[in-house]
Amino acid sequence: MEQELGSGTKKRTVRRLLSYAVQFKKQLLIALVMLAIAVTTDLAGPLIAKRIIDVHISGIEKPWYETAAAGGSTVAYGTKLYKREDRFTEGESRGAEVRILQIERNYYFIPQSIAGDGERSVAGDGKVEIARGGEKNTYPASMLTRDELYSFYRPELAGLLRLCWLYMGLLAISALFAYGQHYFLQSSANRIIRQMRNDVFAQLNRLPIRYFDNLPAGKVVSRITNDTESIRDLYVNVLSNFFTGTIHMAGIFIALFILDARLAAICLFIIPALAGWIYVYGRTAKKFNRIIRVTVSDINGMINESIQGMTIIKAFRKERRTEEEFEQYNTKLFQYQNKLLSLNSWTGHNLVGVIRNTALVALIWYFGGASLNSGAGLVSLGVLYAFVDYLNRLFQPMVNIVNQLPNMERALVSAERVFALTDQAGEDVSDHRIERYKGHVVFDNVKFSYKENEPVLKGISFEAKPGQTVALVGHTGSGKSSILNLLFRFYDPEEGRITIDGKDTMELPRQTLRQHMGIVLQDPFLFTGTIASNVSLGDASITRETIEKALADVGAAPLLRHLPLGIDEPVIEKGSTLSAGQRQLISFARALAFDPAILILDEATSNIDTETEAVIQQALDVVKKGRTTFVIAHRLSTIRNADLILVLDRGEIVERGNHDELMELEGKYRQMYRIQQGEPVASHG
CATH class of the missing domain: 3.40.50.300 (P-loop containing nucleotide triphosphate hydrolases)
Structure with a gap:
């Protein structure tokens, strides 16, 4: 059994893995830049959707004013022209205020301003009632036909289409750069592992014969193949998901702070929760992974020995004995893989579920409280949509990171074993040539x-x-x-x-x-x-x-x-x-x-x-x-x-x-x- 390696060895292992990555830093930097562009363009989507909702869809409920100037943003209703408040230029005169409110699936024209918003209902006899707390206000109203409603939306169609095309363009850019970062990251990982395997195999040629006297060939093969393949998972999957997840989460938090700093601050508990889990999981899963890697190495050694000695095994009728010995190793591997599987099953998705539910409770509490308060506490429908969208996006990279924790620990254990081989004292292969001996x-x-x-x-x-x-x-x-x-x-x-x-x-x-x-x-x-x-x-x-x-x-x-x-x-x-x-x-x-x-x-x-x-x-x-x-x-x-x-x-x-x-x-x-x-x-x- 290999010795337990402490946190100091783990840090050295991480540094050495990073030193291999630095050899291909150009490709990795290209991948990270492309990843940042892909994440930025992808996360711009909810902000565009927010503007579409708040400005071009829900914006119809903003105050409208009579105007004498005709133009592309004016709407004719009855015998008068109206323009939305945010479409007036500076210094342009405004007439009387009117409002358009949605009640259930219909829209109503109110020829005056309203005291405040609240629960809306149709009172009958051409009137609309708005209740807020114990106060109720009634306003004259007329229901808009489909054509009349379309006339109020028509000035927004051009801007809405521009935002939709912008959204589609950003999605295409995001997809293109996401493909590019995935390709460059995978390519870099393959180059790193190729270099590492070359170094390990070259080390075999540098090692003295005495080293192989004490280490079965199957265990050496396991370090060159199985262990380096686990390290490849570290570069291909673990680092990819950690980089992608970190940049996604950072971008999402920036967007949340742009939308609402108070709710974003509440959601910051996710970061220490995730970091704490990574630490706790690493300490728990490390010993399982180490036993698994050693057992896999033992199995490879036994298989190699059995193949080499198959003639003797059959000649002395030791097939059953060999199967029993193999079953002992195989059962041990099965048991510890199940222990690790149980650890992953009980904690991985459950952790993300707990964090997600906590964040949603914070969202409900915040928006619910804001709705009960008067004044500026109420947020727009677009902000609400963007928050829900960003929170849903926030948990997918978390799931990806948590799911890669087993691969990360397995790769670190494999790296420790590989570096233990490469750290053995050896001699560089010399190309120096000398004259032919006389033979004395x-x-x-x-x-x-x-x-x-x-x-x-x-x-x-x-x-x-x-x-x-x-x-x-x-x-x-x-x-x-x-x-x-x-x-x-x-x-x-x-x-x-x-x-x-x-x-x-x-x-x-x-x-x-x-x-x-x-x-x-x-x-x-x-x-x-x-x-x-x-x-x-x-x-x-x-x-x-x-x-x-x-x-x-x-x-x-x-x-x-x-x-x-x-x-x-x-x-x-x-x-x-x-x-x-x-x-x-x-x-x-x-x-x-x-x-x-x-x-x-x-x-x-x-x-x-x-x-x-x-x-x-x-x-x-x-x-x-x-x-x-x-x-x-x-x-x-x-x-x-x-x-x-x-x-x-x-x-x-x-x-x-x-x-x-x-x-x-x-x-x-x-x-x-x-x-x-x-x-x-x-x-x-």
């Missing part, structure tokens, strides 16, 4: 251990001269492979030094050191591609002729001749469609194609049948010329011609010499050789 290798009192206080090599010293073949033999765990691991600098010695042509290997970058070295392992690894691509490993300097020659030198041509496409035959993962001998021959050809000065064969012939081994032995007699070759072999018959044979026992060289010299010693080597030849060995009592 010296081990000088080298000591090494994989685990503390468990030495594997105890003062190893020997010399391999250019062009020599050095064989390492000994029981399992004697240190043979460790010597070659140190030579290749998969690991570094704790004491002593290793030199090649007199130069300490610790003074060279690992990639530079391996430039003129080749290795063939006991279990050869082939990549997905073709036989040719597995020999060249995509190196453009290795021509097709070089590939064919390398395969011919190791004797692979007869064994590969039956393949339909020859060296262009497809190779699937690990080369599972090829025989062990074919895979090993391709691995030999790979090493030879790079023309190494130092060739390492780590039990390279142990998985090959006797006939194939004979082919390889003949080829090796040719390709070893001019190269210093190190061979680990269990079959001692394959190293009889080695220039130097080192016999190891528990991390020490107990015998050294060529085959004939070691046979004369009648020590461990002679005993092992006679056993492999089937000769009787006298027991020592």
